[in-house]
Amino acid sequence: xxxxxxxxxxxxxxxxxxxxxxxxxxxxxxxxxxxxxxxxxxxxxxxxxxxxxxxxxxxxxxxxxxxxxxxxxxxxxxxxxxxxxxxxxxxxxxxxxxxxxxxxxxxxxxxxxxxxxxxxxxxxxxxxxxxxxxxxxxxxxxxxxxxxxxxxxxxxxxxxxxxxxxxxxxxxxxxxxxxxxxxxxxxxxxxxxxxxxxxxxxxxxxxxxxxxxxxxxx
Amino acid sequence: xxxxxxxxxxxxxxxxxxxxxxxxxxxxxxxxxxxxxxxxxxxxxxxxxxxxxxxxxxxxxxxxxxxxxxxxxxxxxxxxxxxxxxxxxxxxxxxxxxxxxxxxxxxxxxxxxxxxxxxxxxxxxxxxxxxxxxxxxxxxxxxxxxxxxxxxxxxxxxxxxxxxxxxxxxxxxxxxxxxxxxxxxxxxxxxxxxxxxxxxxxxxxxxxxxxxxxxxxxxxxxxxxxxxxxxxxxx
Numbered sequence: 001x002x003x004x005x006x007x008x009x010x011x012x013x014x015x016x017x018x019x020x021x022x023x024x025x026x027x028x029x030x031x032x033x034x035x036x037x038x039x040x041x042x043x044x045x046x047x048x049x050x051x052x053x054x055x056x057x058x059x060x061x062x063x064x065x066x067x068x069x070x071x072x073x074x075x076x077x078x079x080x081x082x083x084x085x086x087x088x089x090x091x092x093x094x095x096x097x098x099x100x101x102x103x104x105x106x107x108x109x110x111x112x113x114x115x116x117x118x119x120x121x122x123x124x125x126x127x128x129x130x131x132x133x134x135x136x137x138x139x140x141x142x143x144x145x146x147x148x149x150x151x152x153x154x155x156x157x158x159x160x161x162x163x164x165x166x167x168x169x170x171x172x173x174x175x176x177x178x179x180x181x182x183x184x185x186x187x188x189x190x191x192x193x194x195x196x197x198x199x200x201x202x203x204x205x206x207x208x209x210x211x212x213x214x215x216x217x218x
Numbered sequence: 219x220x221x222x223x224x225x226x227x228x229x230x231x232x233x234x235x236x237x238x239x240x241x242x243x244x245x246x247x248x249x250x251x252x253x254x255x256x257x258x259x260x261x262x263x264x265x266x267x268x269x270x271x272x273x274x275x276x277x278x279x280x281x282x283x284x285x286x287x288x289x290x291x292x293x294x295x296x297x298x299x300x301x302x303x304x305x306x307x308x309x310x311x312x313x314x315x316x317x318x319x320x321x322x323x324x325x326x327x328x329x330x331x332x333x334x335x336x337x338x339x340x341x342x343x344x345x346x347x348x349x350x351x352x353x354x355x356x357x358x359x360x361x362x363x364x365x366x367x368x369x370x371x372x373x374x375x376x377x378x379x380x381x382x383x384x385x386x387x388x389x390x391x392x393x394x395x396x397x398x399x400x401x402x403x404x405x406x407x408x409x410x411x412x413x414x415x416x417x418x419x420x421x422x423x424x425x426x427x428x429x430x431x432x433x434x435x436x437x438x439x440x441x442x443x444x445x446x447x448x449x450x451x452x453x
Contacts, residue, residue, distance in 0.1 A: 044397045063384060071376065161284060161375040162234050165277055168383040169241065173270055177249060
């Protein structure tokens with residue numbers, strides 16, 4: 001792929017993302033629900049600091065990003081994929097362009113989500129120290145990686161409902177249960193190497209999805 | 219009877235419904251095996267794990283309906299199972315009744331088998347096991363019917379699946395809401411769990427039967443709305 005085709009492919013993918021109704025719906029829902037959860041959390045967790053109150057609901061917003069990734073990838077396999085591959089026959093290039101575009105969109109959406117959440121938390125809890133930038137940036141990166149991972153899983157499964165069953169089942173039910181017992185899970189966020197583990201998972205998932213997409217009939 | 223049989227076959231041969239069966243069957247006993255039961259949670263041992271398995275029931279409820287509305291693919295563009303189903307049965311009431319009936323049977327059997335398996339792994343066995351297992355079966359069945367009703371309204375599995383799975387998490391949305399208003403105790407999942415759990419952090423303490431009736435009221439209301447909508451709407 002020349003630089004020009006890469007530019008065109010990314011532009012086309014961006015256009016698709018920006019015009020998918022499900023993307024708009026999920027983004028708006030995430031932005032509405034996250035600050036509401038902040039308010040609920042500020043009321044229940046009376047001892048938590050403003051930063052903690054702002055970060056806690058992002059565990060729920062994460063599901064918005066799971067949805068975003070899974071729905072975007074699954075929408076492509078509703079027949080759209082034939083058109084996409086007619087225009088861009090380079091499958092590896094197409095898949096990588098997709099992941100890149102999704103990551104870029106999610107970076108914007110996640111940044112807005114985190115700012116909304118932290119600002120609401122600060123309004124609800126105005127006193128005490130407030131240093132949101134470090135943990136905020138980590139949380140944003142984590143949300144982006146989650147969406148990329150979800151998109152890769154949905155690409156392999158080629159349908160939204162099975163992908164969401166698997167992903168939501170993991171994030172909502174399985175993860176809280178096994179988090180204390182196993183290390184190196186995709187949603188591990190702690191310590192200095194906070195993002196290394198999720199980033200590795202996202203990379204492995206994208207590589208797997210690209211390989212599967214490359215070898216399989218569309 | 220033919221209709222019921224047809225719906226049963228559809229449900230049991232869907233790959234994603236089989237996934238739902240597997241999740242429901244494996245999750246609670248699996249979690250029970252890796253859980254240590256603390257002293258104060260002993261009276262609910264096994265039953266807490268069974269609340270997680272309700273995801274299997276949710277998946278069954280969602281896919282039994284969402285599969286009707288999924289496009290069949292490029293060989294039959296725009297073709298959906300629902301058009302065939304309604305050609306087979308012109309009466310939408312009968313169609314809905316058969317669908318709900320098949321779902322109820324499958325989920326009830328799944329809940330019973332899973333509850334037996336999970337409690338077989340639970341030592342010591344909590345009190346009043348038999349009536350509480352009935353509670354679990356009713357809870358799973360009602361949850362599946364709620365999923366079925368919501369999916370009939372949305373005609374896509376994504377929304378109900380997300381909402382309902384999200385709400386089975388350890389700190390569920392309805393639980394958070396119950397911290398804000400005591401009325402949240404009357405949400406179907408919180409009210410229904412009184413049928414088999416003793417230790418619930420709920421602002422209102424409902425008797426098991428009352429909890430079941432509250433949940434039943436939700437199911438009846440939702441299915442009634444869904445039935446009216448399905449009747450009046452183009453398939």
